[in-house]
Amino acid sequence: MTAPTAHHFGVTVTDLDRAVEFYRDVLGLDVLDRFTVSGEAFSDGVGVSGATGDFAHLDAGSARVELVEYDPEADESDATSVNQPRAKHLGLAVDDLDSFHADLPAEVETLSEPRTTESGTRILFVRDPEGNLVELLEA
Template sequence: MTNAHAHHVGVTVSDLERAVEFYRDVLGLDVLERFTVSGEAFSAGVGVEDATGQFVHLDGDGARIELIEYDPEGDRRPEPDVNQPGATHVGLGVSDLDGFYEGLPEGIETLSEPRTTESGTRILFVRDPEGNLVEILET
């Protein structure tokens, strides 16, 4: 049996350019590549008839973040709370969580101010423009 290893975290979005601006400009991730995938094999592989995917890969310093905009676009899911089964989030580390928080542009939704958990980890959850959760940890 072959052991799996982490390759990327995928986030489906409805507005790819808006999402790229957030992950690049607000979170500071570098764009690695942009590409489009379509065709019968892709449609069958993702289980979406006549699918085309616009992809942007970002460098999360060891964790590749993949933003995808699909055509056709599916139904929007309700904004999940972090404790709902099936909820997902991207986790990113920063060296100065308070400085990161203070530098957030106006209008970025956070779940709270930075907090220190019982384990001693400092965390902050923000929502990207699509409502997806991003956890920022002080590392």
């Protein structure tokens, strides 16, 4: 059996247009494709009766960021902090974290200023418009 390789990292959102604007305009990811998927095979595959998904795929180098807005929409997740069970975050590498941070629009919520961890990695966590955590890192 061949080992899996990364294809995409999915983020479920409530407003696809707003999310695309953030990931494209603030984080600088190029939109590769937008499409809708529905039907019985999709509903069965995602385990959501009658599901339709509006998707956007964005270029994140060796993998894609997949933003998806579902109908029907489920209840909100209670995992709002990175250390909570079921929490998720998307990790994206940048060349110069300080410059990236300085160029962020004022309305983008950050958890702190850029920090250097004990491992030597520089990190900055921001929230997208849906409240999802995005880690920007400079190794």
